[in-house]
Amino acid sequence: MKAIIHRDHGGPDVLQLVDRDLPVPGPGEVRVRIAVSGINPTDLQARSGPARTKQFSEVTPHLDGAGVIDAVGAGVDRGRVGQRVWLYLVAAGRPTGTAAEYTVVPGELAVPLPDEAGFDVGAALGVPAMTAHRALTVAEDGPRRLRPGALDGAVVLAAGGAGAVGHAVIQLARWAGATVISTVSGPEKARLAAAAGAHHVVDYREGDPAAKIRRIAPDGVDLVAEVALGVNLALDLAVLRARGTIATYANEGGRPVELDVTRHLVLNTRLQFLVLYTAGPQVRAAAAEDVAAALRDGALPVGEEHGLPLTRFPLHRTADAHRAVESGTVGKVVVDM
Known part of the structure; x- marks a missing residue:
């Protein structure tokens, strides 16, 4: 699979497009085929942070995204395979985010995305x-x-x-x-x-x-x-x-x-x-449930006509996507797989 990584902290130039083996979900995890990856300012902060904050030898960035579950680990309902989902805080304390064709996450971080909601909407939720x-x-x-x-x-x-x-x-x-x-x-x-x-x-x-x-x-x-x-x-x-x-x-x-x-x-x-x-797992779980309810009610549309313009980049131009966020692009910057 194709993935974006960085091994060192720094500017957008540290981001590289690489080939990696398809990840395998462990117990309680799901593998998601990413459709759209959403970028937040905190993703840029994590990439550019001081060297002393380095936790992993290699990191795939981005906390948020949306896609389809294509495999599940032990203990996860196999009925979730094929489910459309939105993801949140994927790269928080983990080396693998959503700037990749596939990512593996704990099942609770993959929230069902209604059929009527596009992947753009899902990638713009999260943080x-x-x-x-x-x-x-x-x-x-x-x-x-x-x-x-x-x-x-x-x-x-x-x-x-x-x-x-x-x-x-x-x-x-x-x-x-x-x-x-x-x-x-x-x-x-x-x-x-x-x-x-x-x-x-x-x-x-x-x-x-x-x-x-x-x-x-x-x-x-x-x-x-x-x-x-x-x-x-x-x-x-x-x-x-x-x-x-x-x-x-x-x-x-x-x-x-x-x-x-x-x-x-x-x-x-x-x-x-x-x-x-640091808000706590109960607070985050409640937020995910309520956001999902608002989503089902059609209350969270995105796009120019709904007040959140989308600026898009392909995966191989993720560095340019980061530069767009740094330059103050209004709205939401997303990366398409």
Whole structure:
């Protein structure tokens, strides 16, 4: 089979296309013939990380993807052979990700993909959708699981709604019944956030964004799903209701975060940091179940018309795909087998 590997950390040039033997699933594992591999910023971080973080002599990258189970190991229902699936966190603590024609994963990481959902949709789930689920289920007064009606009456602010996680926040929050506001940095991204389903879109670079959001939500926002905490914290505090939650999954822009402790105390703010790797297996399993339910309801479409443009590369150009993510390509970058 064809696979992408890297033996050393570094830039996209460390990625190589090689031939490898077909992997054999062990007990509890399934082998998936990959159709589409999804790329996340964390895949680039894993590739370029410092040498001291090197765990394996050879790594096939990418956490997420979608394809068809073609073999199963001992203890796995043989009826799963032929099942269409989406994959998540495949390369987390493992040397083999989805940037290959075939990969072997624990059976629980291969989630059934409905027939009506394309492999593009499946490859775009994983890290973005499950991160979005975590962000939407950490509020003190909010639900721990998502379903239609779970967020009825809530106002959710999706920062950066044109990004992959922001896109999933909009879709999942709307599916669960919330009123969704998204902040963006320009007209084109505003168009994408609206296409994803945001009820209101605010360009934070124009006028007084806090005043605009307060006009939409006079009592304040219940929950902020934040992608750039250092840049946006002042705005978040200006629109957050008392006992509201800021769930942050990134700090794009790298601006240091300065806390006005008194203001947070007065608001009884919950500031939740999150990353899937350490969220715990029960949290990840719940997220996968709820994302799968939203998928069955048709709530997570992708593509330009749904607010998440897809940029595609063939497997042998995976290095170019990584460069596209590094250059800030809007939407989702995927690799086709």
